[in-house]
Amino acid sequence: MADYIEARFGEHVEPRAFAGLRRDERRAWGKGSARPTYIVPALEGRFYQPIRGLLALSDWPLERRLIGPWSERADHLAATAQLARQLAWLNDRDPDGAKRLASVVAGMARSIPGAMDGTGVDTARVENAAEAERTALLTRDDPWRREAAARARDQLTDEQQLWGTTVGVVGEGPQEGRGRSASSS
Amino acid sequence: MHACPTAAVAFAARVDTNRVLTGTTLEMPFGQSPFAIGRGVAFEALLRRHGHAELRRVLTEGLGVDFSQAGIENLREGYQPNTTGLKLRASVTRSRMAEIIASPAEPVVLDGAVLRADVGGLPAFFEADEMAIGVGGEIVVGENKSWPVVDGRPTDEDALGSALDQAATYVLLGRRTLDDAGVDPDRVSSNAVLVTPRNTGLTAVLHRQNVDGRVRRIERLLSAVPHVADIATSVPADVTFDVAADTSLPEQERVDAFAEVSDRLGRVYEPASCLSSCGFAWACRQCAFATGDPALSGGVVARALPGVVSLSRVAELSHGAPASAVEAPVAGPLARAGRLYDEAVPVPAPRRRRPA
Amino acid sequence: MSTAMEAMFAGRIHQDGHALRRTTLRHTNLTDPALGICLWRLGGERFRAAAVAWGPIGGPYKLAVAGEPRNRDLYFSALLPFAADLCKRIRRVAATQVARQRGRHTDYLPADALQIVVPNRTTVAALGLLGRYLAYLSDRGGVAPDPALVEAGKHLRFYARHARVPGQALLVPLDRLLAEHWATLLSPFEQANLAAVDAQIDPPRGVHAFDSGFAAEASARIGPEPTEDIDRITDELLARFNEARGGATEPATIGPLIAPIEAHYRRLVDPVWALMARVVDRERALPAAPSVPRRFEVDREAFGRRVDWVTGGGRYRTTDTPRQAAMTLRRLEEPLARYEAEKAIEDPAAMVPYLLDGEAVRGVVASLNDQYRVRFRVKAVRRAIIALDTDDPVILPLGKKLWWTATAHDHHWEVQDVTANGAGSRITLMLYAAPTPARLPGVGDRITFSVLHTSSDGYRLPPPQNPPWTHTSAAPPAPPEPIDAGDGDPPAAAVDGATLPDPGVYA
Structure with missing residues (x-):
């Protein structure tokens, strides 16, 4: 994200600043201020613990805020495709900005088969390649997200669905770690 | 992880051996260069970024199985960096391993798998870099290291050995985990995977190596760790590392306190393994010197001297002192070694001494 | 050692x-x-x-x-x-x-x-x-x-x-x-x-x-x-x-x-x-x-x-062919044996471990017979026999080959007999070559015999130019290639060990 902001807006953001942001948001939510949207942590999909450094918006559906075995890659592909579209738009309007963004897109697209075959960044090619790989992944990622979200809605309070849980361990033995003493953080 | 009673008691009491002697001259310098740490962190980050793109590539190329659509369960994210987090991860690792063996259709990676082991009857957690699961329902242990491989050879043989030992530990613990779950332990492959950078850059490359021999050795080492319950009953209640660890006391007092504790508990000093892993090593070496323990110069010397209590006695025997009955078997060769050496090197070479 | x-x-x-x-x-x-x-x-x-x-x-x-x-x-x-x-x-x-x-x-x-x-x-x-x-x-x-x-x-x-x-x-x-x-x-x-x-x-x-x-x-x-x-x-x-x-x-x-x-x-x-x-x-x-x-x-x-x-x-080449690997191994083995031998032969202190391990014996020449005749195939040849009295008792198998340190580049002697002799032993040794003055010690000399010698272990065939298929890898070894591809990447940031979270793995 810091790379994107720097390329797009020419502003350097210290990645560490995001941690403070999350704390402040949590406090604001606790005060019950009347904002419609908060920046919330993404949650892992087993115990719904907050993931450090991975941010989401509170008005996104729960499915989108969960991270499972295919989600990181799928999200990366979605972001790459999105940035490729932005770059295509920017190419005509702001060549300097486009140049900066192109190197970010190139870096992100390098791991996608077929995305960077030509010379330079071909936005259509990048977008197509990213979408193709994503479509294949979604057959696994989507069902996983739906199942995990349904489970979360079943088990968690509204607060926990936004901010995640802190899991404690009850007892030892085979059931260890499956304790349900989830408390809101 | 060995038969040393002092180390075992410290482990049982959850005492961090690296902290007890902090601030004394006997504190072990185990710290690492920030550049070396940074390199390790950067290599791990490279493997994981963009949805584990580089890890997927290197596993696909190295194992000949397509990992581009593999589910990668990231156990490093979300879990607290403490014992609770480790217990949760160990539990997830355990259930995932059983699931994978039951339905081996798809390749899966557990990133940051945690395995639980009993060491001397106490639970301990071991964090593996990866446990990659191939399509055959076989579990492959993987470890990432940031030292480069050049022309197919490691740039550091010692580092290779300890990385393979680490992988072998995970293989052993993975097998025990499966065994406990009633699953065939041999489903954990003997061929561990090592992922390292190739050449001068950080581009990853995969190596596979059989670690069966190391697994057997580590199993022996683990079983040699004294059982904590046995130690607990034999350790007097007033034995404590608190005085040695008290930074408000003068150094000598702390060091003496450590020596007293380890004298009472007993210690097994073995230079190569102690000096590379135990926070007490310099302190134990000091004790070994003070008491003339033959272990001071390593196992070869110590094993050559059954029945001889101290190095000063060795020196006397080498000058032909009469031997006691227990010393008799080694007294002859020692006296002969001394005599032949004196014959070959009659006058000690004149020694130029530096001023103190 | x-x-x-x-x-x-x-x-x-x-x-x-x-x-x-x-x-x-x-x-x-x-x-x-x-x-x-x-x-x-x-x-x-x-x-x-x-x-x-x-x-x-x-x-x-x-x-x-x-x-x-x-x-x-x-x-x-x-x-x-x-x-x-x-x-x-x-x-x-x-x-x-x-x-x-x-x-x-x-x-x-x-x-x-x-x-x-x-x-x-x-x-x-x-x-x-x-x-x-x-x-x-x-x-x-x-x-x-x-x-x-x-x-x-x-x-x-x-x-x-x-x-x-x-x-x-x-x-x-x-x-x-x-x-x-x-x-x-x-x-x-x-x-x-x-x-x-x-x-x-x-x-x-x-x-x-x-x-x-x-x-x-x-x-x-x-x-x-x-x-x-x-x-x-x-x-x-x-x-x-x-x-x-x-x-x-x-x-x-x-x-x-x-x-x-x-x-x-x-x-x-x-x-x-x-x-x-x-x-x-x-x-x-x-x-x-x-x-x-x-x-x-x-x-x-x-x-x-x-x-x-x-x-x-x-x-x-960056990688050895099997033939090169075999040659390298021999190139390293031979100098090692020769170096160890030269060291001990020339330096009395370096000989001590061999004496202690029974790989060498030292003693005084008690007698010398350089007119000893042995039948070798059909012909009787002249050989030299000495008796060596050692200070310490020694155990040596009969027929063991030993070299006198003064002629370690030359022919060996063989142990013919070992008997107790006071506190030590008497060893009978026979020279496996024609006795010449240079090859013979004098009676009363204190000398050392050992297994060490500096002559090459005989003539050895070089490995075949075309190694058998069992020793040929599927692909020829890679030609030397640059390894600097990644050296232009941006360097990793340094990380202070004290700031890393302690996962408490062993706790």
């Missing part, structure tokens, strides 16, 4: 308070002056020499410091003076040749060879990696690397590979030199610290070797791998340097900014440089063993051959 010998050393050093010599002679050639090299890497970065110090041992050193060694431009421009100077020195030494007559064949070899002395074996490995990196540099942005870097890389690679030859003296790691010549209280693991070994050899007056070794170990920093305390400083200096240069790499900008980093490495090199000179001086004072010149002649020959090849643009 004799365990009784090691135990005797440990006991006596513990009692006497200083290290003991393992040898009465020096078995490694030390040229005057050798070229010393001492280097420091950036932690964990095995191809990045953050500082290279070089110069004549005992003299002043020059220092190459890149500032940011992970920047290819800065790194190469810093290494260039070192590389150029190394190439110049090697070519200069190789230029003077002498003729050597072998039978009717005359060949020419360098009159001398450039000897490189480094603090430890880790530095040997580090130079080998640096050599591998530089020897096959790819063009970057269409710009060919400076040929001096490439040539120096090839030289360093050769030196590091040759360092595996037992008894060689082209590249001398001082930790190995000391371990061979001195017994200390240090375990093999601890002997890697040159300062600790030196401090045990020469402790200050009134200080026990153990204490002086420990003090040195705790305070001395040898390299090439930096410790945490060193790189914490490097990290700070480097951050300031990188900020100040703002991406610039030209000498005019870098020059004034690099001084603090240079001073930092000077502080590290100075004590190591002094230590290296002290160690070399001390060992040089010991008389050289008779076979030292012979072994250095082998080194000179290898040196001359390689210099010719490198300066002629030759390229090394």
